Amino acid sequence: MKVLVPVKRVVDYNVKVRVKADESGVETANVKMSMNPFDEISVEEAIRLKEAGKATEVVVVSIGTAQSQDTLRNALAMGADRAILVEADGEVEPLAVAKILKGVIAEEEPGLVLLGKQAIDDDSNQTAQMLGALTGWPQATFVSKIELGDGSMEATREVDGGLETIKVNMPAVVSVDLRLNEPRYASLPNIMKAKKKPLDTKAAADYGVDVTPRLKTLKVSEPPARAAGIIVGSVSELVEKLKNEAKVI
Amino acid sequence: MTNLIIAEHDNSELKAATLHTVTAAQAAGGDITIAVIGEGVSAVAEQAAKVAGVSKVVTVDGAEYGHQLAENVAPVIVALAEGYKNVWAPATTAAKNTMPRVAALMDVQQISEITAVVSADTFERPIYAGNAIATVQSAESTNIITVRTTSFEPAAAEGGSAAVESVAGTGDAGISSFVSAAVTESERPELTSARVVVSGGRGMQSGDNFAMLEKVADKLGAAVGASRAAVDAGYVPNDYQVGQTGKVVAPELYIAVGISGAIQHLAGMKDSKVIVAINKDEEAPIFQVADYGLVADLFEAVPALEAELD
Ligand SMILES: Cc1cc2nc3c(=O)[nH]c(=O)nc-3n(C[C@H](O)[C@H](O)[C@H](O)COP(=O)(O)OP(=O)(O)OC[C@H]3O[C@@H](n4cnc5c(N)ncnc54)[C@H](O)[C@@H]3O)c2cc1C
Numbered sequence: 001m002k003v004l005v006p007v008k009r010v011v012d013y014n015v016k017v018r019v020k021a022d023e024s025g026v027e028t029a030n031v032k033m034s035m036n037p038f039d040e041i042s043v044e045e046a047i048r049l050k051e052a053g054k055a056t057e058v059v060v061v062s063i064g065t066a067q068s069q070d071t072l073r074n075a076l077a078m079g080a081d082r083a084i085l086v087e088a089d090g091e092v093e094p095l096a097v098a099k100i101l102k103g104v105i106a107e108e109e110p111g112l113v114l115l116g117k118q119a120i121d122d123d124s125n126q127t128a129q130m131l132g133a134l135t136g137w138p139q140a141t142f143v144s145k146i147e148l149g150d151g152s153m154e155a156t157r158e159v160d161g162g163l164e165t166i167k168v169n170m171p172a173v174v175s176v177d178l179r180l181n182e183p184r185y186a187s188l189p190n191i192m193k194a195k196k197k198p199l200d201t202k203a204a205a206d207y208g209v210d211v212t213p214r215l216k217t218l219k220v221s222e223p224p225a226r227a228a229g230i231i232v233g234s235v236s237e238l239v240e241k242l243k244n245e246a247k248v249i
Numbered sequence: 250m251t252n253l254i255i256a257e258h259d260n261s262e263l264k265a266a267t268l269h270t271v272t273a274a275q276a277a278g279g280d281i282t283i284a285v286i287g288e289g290v291s292a293v294a295e296q297a298a299k300v301a302g303v304s305k306v307v308t309v310d311g312a313e314y315g316h317q318l319a320e321n322v323a324p325v326i327v328a329l330a331e332g333y334k335n336v337w338a339p340a341t342t343a344a345k346n347t348m349p350r351v352a353a354l355m356d357v358q359q360i361s362e363i364t365a366v367v368s369a370d371t372f373e374r375p376i377y378a379g380n381a382i383a384t385v386q387s388a389e390s391t392n393i394i395t396v397r398t399t400s401f402e403p404a405a406a407e408g409g410s411a412a413v414e415s416v417a418g419t420g421d422a423g424i425s426s427f428v429s430a431a432v433t434e435s436e437r438p439e440l441t442s443a444r445v446v447v448s449g450g451r452g453m454q455s456g457d458n459f460a461m462l463e464k465v466a467d468k469l470g471a472a473v474g475a476s477r478a479a480v481d482a483g484y485v486p487n488d489y490q491v492g493q494t495g496k497v498v499a500p501e502l503y504i505a506v507g508i509s510g511a512i513q514h515l516a517g518m519k520d521s522k523v524i525v526a527i528n529k530d531e532e533a534p535i536f537q538v539a540d541y542g543l544v545a546d547l548f549e550a551v552p553a554l555e556a557e558l559d
């Protein structure tokens with residue numbers, strides 16, 4: 001079984017982004033970029049499936065600018081076998097990403113697609129579910145555990161009330177949550193080896209997908225700032241302030 | 250027919266998240282229909298019919314909808330959405346699972362987790378863990394919108410008298426099934442609607458030590474939350490996680506104990522009315538958002554706080 005893993009290049013999770021002065025977006029020039037952290041978890045899971053003999057090949061795909069090659073090389077260094085870059089400029093919305101991924105699936109015919117639950121830049125949490133709709137495959141979202149069976153899979157999902165386990169037919173679309181695994185670091189020899197692994201470049205048009213955004217971003221602004229607080233000297237002062245100043249207890 | 254709201258419920262009770270969503274839809278204007286999709290949901294439909302401002306309730310009842318499997322529920326919503334301008338749902342895990350599937354079936358780009366309605370087609374939503382707010386305008390013929398419940402007051406649960414209509418579903422897609430659930434039991438208020446939240450982080454050092462926070466929580470009628478680090482370490486269950494990728498809370502009072510204040514955590518609590526931070530590191534970023542900071546060892550401060558609340 002082939003596993004397809006879509007990975008997105010995003011502003012690193014440690015960066016506190018700044019809104020541009022003209023409110024047209026956030027500052028991304030000279031900002032550290034990394035693989036979306038959830039996608040590191042899905043790459044890791046795919047590699048583990050291969051190491052366990054349950055997957056035969058791990059193919060990673062990214063939709064974005066030429067620089068997304070770095071992200072793909074990173075996934076190859078972790079242990080993925082092959083990469084596909086679908087070049088597209090500007091912001092590509094989840095619906096368009098899902099449509100392109102559907103095209104990639106038609107060519108690659110994976111038995112499983114592992115996505116992140118959420119890209120930490122747009123915070124959409126949509127792509128996996130949309131891909132499920134477009135392929136007609138079942139979806140297991142926000143998963144913290146997967147167990148492959150014969151023609152089906154059991155997945156444990158992180159939900160508002162706790163955990164839920166569902167069974168889905170294969171092929172299936174999965175979105176991974178934080179507790180699924182702890183991603184490995186790529187070793188130096190593997191980073192060197194990754195440079196020689198195959199990386200194909202395509203264009204969104206190859207899949208007949210129009211990536212023009214459907215939603216128009218009118219502006220991007222700073223969130224309201226909180227007023228500065230105070231440091232209290234003791235627990236009793238804290239309780240006094242909460243009672244008499246803030247009046248919340 | 251303007252607004253269709255997908256109800257959040259557990260087959261017996263309408264959840265408050267739905268009431269917050271009603272307020273968001275009202276801000277966009279037009280009539281409101283609530284759809285209740287589930288198994289044995291007549292009591293939920295009755296509650297939905299009483300919500301102030303709702304003109305109609307439709308129910309779709311069947312065993313295949315009992316666990317909100319997206320493969321079964323999404324086609325039902327697509328069928329119901331016919332003729333509506335906006336389809337809304339609260340940004341709960343159930344709706345986050347289903348609504349994008351609905352949107353793609355309808356060839357619509359969903360608008361996730363809005364925090365404000367600017368006009369009938371324009372909405373605000375946080376991006377980059379809430380470090381920026383995007384104002385987006387939609388030209389879709391139908392808008393699919395999820396709502397951050399903490400950004401909208403709840404509509405009144407009583408006062409309405411909508412007609413209830415039952416509609417046939419679209420059947421079992423037969424590609425997914427429910428196996429089991431491990432629900433976190435708690436006598437305390439629900440995290441997302443509690444008036445006070447007491448959260449612990451890695452500084453708590455163990456799950457057993459959360460008992461200290463629970464004692465404080467019980468004196469304040471509070472819910473207990475946690476940082477990702479505390480959940481990852483297994484101190485508390487996953488549904489305690491507050492943050493960018495966990496739950497978003499905005500209580501009257503949020504007490505962060507042994508939490509450093511990473512941007513991903515702040516994303517889930519910085520709209521709280523009053524924030525208290527207890528941390529032994531005076532440089533911890535959590536103090537930048539705290540109204541009241543206490544630089545102290547939590548193992549001394551928390552028991553003292555509990556005693557002080559008598
Ligand atoms: C993709 C992604 C998503 C994430 N989503 C979330 C999310 O939704 N929610 C979330 O919370 N995090 C999230 N994180 C993790 C986040 O980046 C931080 O790692 C996490 O919030 C840190 O948790 P913490 O503050 O408990 O631990 P730490 O950062 O380790 O802080 C522990 C704090 O406890 C204090 N402390 C220790 N001992 C004591 C003591 N005895 N008395 C007083 N203080 C003490 C220390 O001074 C320190 O400040 C996410 C990260 C990623 C990459």
Ligand SMILES: Nc1ncnc2c1ncn2[C@@H]1O[C@H](COP(=O)(O)O)[C@@H](O)[C@H]1O
Nearest residue numbers: 006007063115116118119124125126127
């Ligand atoms: N441009 C992209 N290229 C590759 N994968 C993507 C892209 N955008 C989103 N994804 C995948 O979809 C997941 C969820 O993203 P989102 O729906 O934008 O929150 C990510 O974790 C990725 O696995």
